[in-house]
Amino acid sequence: MLVAAGFVLAMAAVLQYAVLAHVPGELEPGGFSLSNFREMMKPLYAGVFLDTLRICFLTAVLSLLAAYPLALALVRAKNPYLKSAILIISVTPLFLGEVIRTYAWIIVLGTRGFVNGALSWAGLIQQPLQLMFTETGVLIALVHVTLPVVVIMLAAAISHIDRDLERAAAALGARPLRVFLTVTLPLSMPGIIAGLTTGFAWTFSAFATPQLIGGGRVNMVSNLVYSLGFASFNFPFAAALSVAGLILTAVALAGFRALLRPLNRVATR
């Protein structure tokens, strides 16, 4: 109760700030104004919103693609050692926290980092790849952040599929690929939908990863809020951005769900 009350108070404070004017050079806001929301329509800020949406979408999809084989192997592997290995690789990052994982990626992705070292050692590249401060680098790290949750959601869905269904399909003459495409995949749909939506929403709130790996060159809404609030001390505008971000997440999630509805129908027809 107390937590909920605190949460409501905080939200109310943010909402109140969002509709106040910013007085340059002052920490205290001015009077009522909708100028913050007008300001947001500028291409600079609108661009950040679009970038954020794109990054969230790509992260969700890439996480799903990486997580599905892991989840399938996790549920279906017979060898207990293989099972634990998959579990450790895919789920332990969950307990490390975003900041620690992000620092790890800084080490791995840097010009002298592990990725570049390995690639040039293998003779695949002459020049080090620029991964730090790029969207690719941010995406890699973000996928790593969302992966465990998506794996868990998919594994839950896959483990609910009755193996007799796959056996029945095989006995009816379906080869393994056909069994996968016509039985396993459609019946994993609840997990796929949950994984995509969670990956999307989770990424929207990411801060440390785009901040540190993007290094100011990859801006997401959370980074913009941070720099406006704590670099420019424009609290009203930062609050307005937060509110807009929240609404955008809700709208995007609703849109995302609508987009996924045909998939859902496949799963429950």
Next chain:
Amino acid sequence: MGSEALRLDGVSKRFGTVAALQEAWLNVEDGEFVTLLGPSGCGKTTLLNLIAGFLEADAGEIFIGGQLVTQLPVWERNLGMVFQSYALFPHMDVAKNVGYGLRARGVSKAEAARRVEEALALVRLSALAGRRSRELSGGQQQRVALARALVIRPRLLLLDEPFSALDRNLRAEMQIELKEIQQRLGVTTIFVTHDQGEAMSMSDRVAVMSEGRILQLDTPEGIYRRPAHAFVASFVGDATMLPGQLIRRNGATALVRAAGREFTVPTAPLEALAEGAAILLYLRPEHLSPEDEGLAGTVASRAYLGDRAELVVEVPGAGRILLRVPGVEALHRWPVGAPIRIGFTRAEPVAFPA
């Protein structure tokens, strides 16, 4: 009988230290209905899964329609499989479920539609073609599963305890229906159950299994009246066991003594015994009846079942003997404690080494 539909040559399967199936030999003719009967854990499902190709045999060979299939993957064996859990695809309607095997085989749309319709008519479900599988009752789901297995015109129909989730009346109905369909199509069928009534009523032949072995493969009458193994005699039907001795063998029959009387039994199960050796005599309760000249005892307990009653009779020096009498008679003549004399004139006793 036609040609050979299925043959197992010494098929074995282990799971770690468990010998789930030990050297199974089996020969099934075209169009036959063979049931694998045995208690839980005796290896019925293992045997069926080996035939289907879900498991790989450790030793032995499997032939289907004369073709060696031991190494053939499931999807190339062309078998119809019906599961206890029905295993209907929940994301497809009834028609899609039934047509699945035809789509996997690349049968043309028109041809597939015609055959699906035909299969649904066969199981009397034509009206439900558009239903989702989870909107069906258990009996309807099992009929869809049957149609789905039959529509591909399988070389064998395999069923693993298909009716065990159904209530008693529905189960009896489905048994009759399956038997009718099986005879109409003439499809060779391997049926798994641990219900002996089901096995006896439906099968041409029954394979009685215990601890990974097929102990006897015979007609229902054969396994009931001429059990080849003590386990078969006690697992199929009820029996009273009396200890006794072998007196002598005369060719196909042998003379044994139990409860102070002499009985003629088949020799086969006693082949290896010396004269005077200990035996166990098996008596079917319905073959015993109260007779004036019979063995004297008292009624120890009585279970009235309507049409008949089961009496447990305590016979001094022999033990307890189970017999079945008409229900009305039991109510009036044989209360608990009443003296009774058991006659053996209709008995078809069998004896096994003790």
